[in-house]
Amino acid sequence: MEKSKPLPNYLVQRFYGWRATTFADNKAWYRRLAESGQHPRAMVISCCDSRVHVTSIFGADEGEFFIHRNIASLVPAYSPDGEPHGTSAAVEYAVQALKVAHIVVLGHSNCGGVKGCHDMCSGHAPELEDRSSFVGRWMDILRPGYERVRDLPDERRIEALEKEAVLVSLSNLMTFPFVREAVESDRLTLHGLWTHIGEGGLEQFVPAQGAFVPV
Template sequence: MKQARPLPQYLVQRYQGWRATSFTENRSWYRRLAEGGQHPRAMVIACCDSRVHVTSIFGADTGEFFIHRNIANLVPPYLPDGEQHGTSAAVEYAVNALKVAHLVVVGHTSCGGVAGCHAMCSGHAPELEEKTSFVGRWMDILRPGYERISGLPEDRQVAELERQAVLISLENLMTFPFVRENVEAGNLSLHGVLHDIAEGTLQAYDPGTDTFSLVG
């Protein structure tokens, strides 16, 4: 692959710093992880957004979370159509192979993917409507959420759509037979949260009230 290049020097330096400090100080722990395999208690589905650092938010250690990230933290519905499905494959592996006890969907404020979906669905982003747009076709998953919030005042729609990105993903997770089976058997619990980047707060979805409430 002739186009590949060496790592940028700043990444090399950061790696060297990690290797000399965190890794060296916890060498036995990393060896245990390598030899014993991973046994995460939870799977986290989060956005690709570089501002959302889920391990920091929850104070997680190496080996604690099985993490999958994609644009707007979306889970597609169960569609075993022979196509390649990265998110669905990650969910399948987490539930069936790793036997995680919790599956957490982490949404966030100021989400560019959600804003793009809103623009696309409201007719302001025709480039995302093109069949060749990977982002647009991915954000089609959230169209049902847009339909739910399209009647709200315009200044509230994007914020509500960010919540819908969490809810649509939770709903779609329950279309996976192995997820539903484990949830109904009490082996797996689903959770939805929304992280406010500016405030550092976390809101959790309460199905009893159908609302998001501040954690803590």
């Protein structure tokens, strides 16, 4: 590919630093990971947002999480229509091949994707309504969540929609037959989380209370 260029120098230097420290201090562990394959206990579906660092939040090591990131941590409903579905493929691989014990959907504060969905659904982002908008069509997944929060006061609506994104994804996960079967046979548990970037807070959805509560 003629348009591909060498890495920026600052990234090259960071790689050398990592190899000389973290990798050098843990060569046996990296060799074991390479030779024995991955055996993560959990899949985490997180937002692409660069401010949300899943492994840092949970202090996770390499090989511990199977992480899939997309705009707004969304999972589409099961739809085997022959079209490529990156998120659905990741879920299938995690459940069917890796046999993870947990799937965690992690939403967050100040989510740009969720804000885009809000603006689109409220008529303030016509560019996202265009059929050619990949972001807009992806955020269509969250339209049912917007309908549930549209009448909330302005100051509460965005955060509520961020949490609806987590609930929509959890609901859609259960439309996958292999996910439902694994959940119902107690081989898999689903978890909905929301983190506040600025405050370092973490909330989890508790079905019995029908709300997100601090962990």
